[in-house]
Amino acid sequence: MALKILALGGDGIGPEVLNAGLKLLAAVASSAAIKYELCEDLLHGAAWDKHGTFLHPDTLAKARESDALLVGATGGPAWDRIEVAGGPAEQDGLMKLRHELQTFACVRSSQAWEPLLDYTPFNPDVVRGANVIVMRELCGGAMFSDTRGIETGSDGKRRGFDLNEYAESEIARFARVGFTIARQRKKRVVSVDKSNVFVADKLWREVVTEVSTDFPDIELTHMFADNCAFQLCRQPASFDVILADNLFGDILSDQVGSIAGSLGMLPSASLPGIDANGVSNGTAIYEPVHGSAPDIAGHGVANPIGMILSVAMMFEYSLGRTDISKKISAAVEAALKEGFATRDIGGKATTSAMTDAIIRHYQSP
Ligand code: NAI
Ligand code: MG
Numbered sequence: 001m002a003l004k005i006l007a008l009g010g011d012g013i014g015p016e017v018l019n020a021g022l023k024l025l026a027a028v029a030s031s032a033a034i035k036y037e038l039c040e041d042l043l044h045g046a047a048w049d050k051h052g053t054f055l056h057p058d059t060l061a062k063a064r065e066s067d068a069l070l071v072g073a074t075g076g077p078a079w080d081r082i083e084v085a086g087g088p089a090e091q092d093g094l095m096k097l098r099h100e101l102q103t104f105a106c107v108r109s110s111q112a113w114e115p116l117l118d119y120t121p122f123n124p125d126v127v128r129g130a131n132v133i134v135m136r137e138l139c140g141g142a143m144f145s146d147t148r149g150i151e152t153g154s155d156g157k158r159r160g161f162d163l164n165e166y167a168e169s170e171i172a173r174f175a176r177v178g179f180t181i182a183r184q185r186k187k188r189v190v191s192v193d194k195s196n197v198f199v200a201d202k203l204w205r206e207v208v209t210e211v212s213t214d215f216p217d218i219e220l221t222h223m224f225a226d227n228c229a230f231q232l233c234r235q236p237a238s239f240d241v242i243l244a245d246n247l248f249g250d251i252l253s254d255q256v257g258s259i260a261g262s263l264g265m266l267p268s269a270s271l272p273g274i275d276a277n278g279v280s281n282g283t284a285i286y287e288p289v290h291g292s293a294p295d296i297a298g299h300g301v302a303n304p305i306g307m308i309l310s311v312a313m314m315f316e317y318s319l320g321r322t323d324i325s326k327k328i329s330a331a332v333e334a335a336l337k338e339g340f341a342t343r344d345i346g347g348k349a350t351t352s353a354m355t356d357a358i359i360r361h362y363q364s365p
Contacts, residue, residue, distance in 0.1 A: 002035040003319065006066040008043035008059070010094070011079070012292025013302035014072025020304030020355040021070055021311045024328070027359045028315070032324060039066070044074035044093035045292075048082065054093035060100055063283060068318045069097065070311065071287035076294045087146045094287075101283050103270035104139040104170070105177040107313070108253040108289055112236070115336040116261040119346055122236070130236040130259045133185070135178045136249025138270055140170045143246040164200055166245065171207040177274050178243045179215040184278050184322075187218050188240035192225040192248050201245075208243060229255060253289060262344040263290045264303030267310035269317050279320045286310040286317075296343075300350045303342040305332055308358060331362035 007022060009015030022038070029036055041047075041059045048054055063069055074094045084090045089099040097103075111131040117124040147163035175191070182189045191208045193201035205222055212220045223231070225248040232239065232252065236259050244252055257263045266289035273281040288306030296302055312328035315321040335357040341347025342354050349357070 002037045003068065004037050004066045005039070005068050005070060005314075006059075006062050007038060007040045007070045009040070009046070009072040010043045010074040010292065011045040011076045012073060012294050012297040014043075014074060014292055016072070016297070016300065016302050016351055017288060017304050017307035018070060018072035020351055021307040023355055024308050024359055024362070025070075025311050027362060028311075028324060028328065031363060032321075034319070034321075043071065043097075045076050045079040047093055048079055054079075054084070054091070055096045060097070063097060063101065066283055068314050069101075069283065069285045069287075070307075070314065071097075071285060072307065073288065073290060073292040075292045076297075088144060088148075097285060098138055098270055099144070101285065102139055102272050103283075103285050104137060105174055105271045105273065106136040106138040106249065106253075107181065107269045107271065107317070108134045108136060108249075108256070108266060109268075109309075109313075110134070110253075110256040110260045110266055112259045113261065113265070113333060113336055115333070116265075116341075116345055119261040121258055122233075126234075127236055127259050130239070132232075132236065132239045132242065132256050132259070133181065134242045134244060134249055134253040134256055135174070135181070136253055137166075137170070137174045137245050138249075139246075140166055141246035143250070164198065164245075164247070166200055166204060168203065168207050171204055172211050173273060175208045175211040175243060176214075177271065178241055179212065179218050180274055180276065180278060182218050182241040183215065186240040188221075189218055189243060190221045190223050190228065190239060190241070191243040192223050192228045192252070193245070194225055194248075195222075196224060204245065225252070228252065232256060233258075257289065262303060263306075264288070264342065264344045265305045265309070266290065267306050267308075267313050269310070269313040271317060274317065277320055278317065280317045284314070284318055286314045300352065301343050302351050303344050304351050304355045305342075305358075308332065308355070328358075328362060331358050334361040 142164035316325035
């Protein structure tokens with residue numbers, strides 16, 4: 001059966017990096033004899049300009065029928081201040097998709113690339129060998145709460161609030177995905193929270209600990225989120241899988257970008273749960289971690305690697321083809337070693353030259 005893919009370029013450099021990802025996808029699929037059906041559509045700003053909505057209902061319907069969504073990036077100054085009636089998911093086409101598809105488990109991976117060690121802010125000896133997954137809970141917590149607002153009290157002073165709440169079931173389903181993924185790696189999980197301060201985080205810690213009893217082969221450590229941020233700078237290579245709520249995950253997953261040398265290098269997979277073999281239970285979203293980079297859009301210089309590695313994650317999590325995902329990653333490393341680099345990682349290669357070099361290495365025996 002053919003893999004059904006919906007490709008949504010979005011805004012800014014989104015369509016540029018998506019094209020790079022689709023070019024790699026075509027090359028990989030033809031050499032591995034994998035069939036796929038591709039459909040393309042608009043998202044967020046591009047959808048707003050055409051339909052006056054950030055996510056057209058037809059696009060959502062197509063998404064539900066797909067196995068995988070490949071997304072470029074969304075947002076930009078033309079749309080960032082538009083306010084639509086409804087909660088946080090209504091303000092953003094991508095958030096709406098994550099919410100509607102309940103892709104609650106976001107896997108963001110970052111690694112230290114040998115050819116880019118000098119390009120990170122770290123001493124090469126500190127960062128060498130680092131390979132971290134930050135798992136970010138993507139559908140709950142303060143970032144998705146409807147209990148939010150700015151109220152004016154009787155004293156005429158304003159009060160702002162966003163409720164941070166997690167149901168036991170939300171924490172448990174998320175932790176399960178994290179432990180399952182750790183099983184295929186170094187079997188080490190660090191769960192972060194601020195249970196020394198927040199009551200909701202006490203529950204987070206309790207539920208993660210309960211779920212861990214089903215995974216006795218995995219080593220679980222709890223760490224306060226602020227200490228985790230510090231330890232990620234001090235000894236990034238000591239981490240394997242980090243479990244974090246929506247807010248801490250947002251911050252820590254950008255922070256681990258520093259070990260890769262650029263935000264443009266980071267891929268992500270957002271999953272609605274996985275089976276015991278690590279394969280997604282349903283429609284998953286694959287997208288680079290970076291945004292639409294309006295400052296470089298249209299110049300053909302965006303780094304395509306975050307998108308290309310997101311396509312690699314699609315082979316891993318939607319098809320169980322870890323072999324292909326590893327081969328794509330090796331091709332990226334080989335292209336970097338050969339000296340290909342876009343501007344953000346200190347080179348002069350265009351998006352298409354970088355992409356072609358990666359494809360060439362993928363295809364070379
Ligand atoms: P950004 O990630 O777009 O850019 C931050 C910096 O990194 C910029 O200097 C940019 O040029 C650079 N950069 C990012 N990706 C790059 C790539 N592939 N190659 C080379 N350089 C790259 O974040 P920013 O500037 O905070 O936000 C811009 C817009 O993107 C906003 O509208 C924001 O809301 C949106 N955004 C969207 C995200 C998404 O689609 N998932 C995630 C983050 C931001
Ligand atoms: Mg972020």
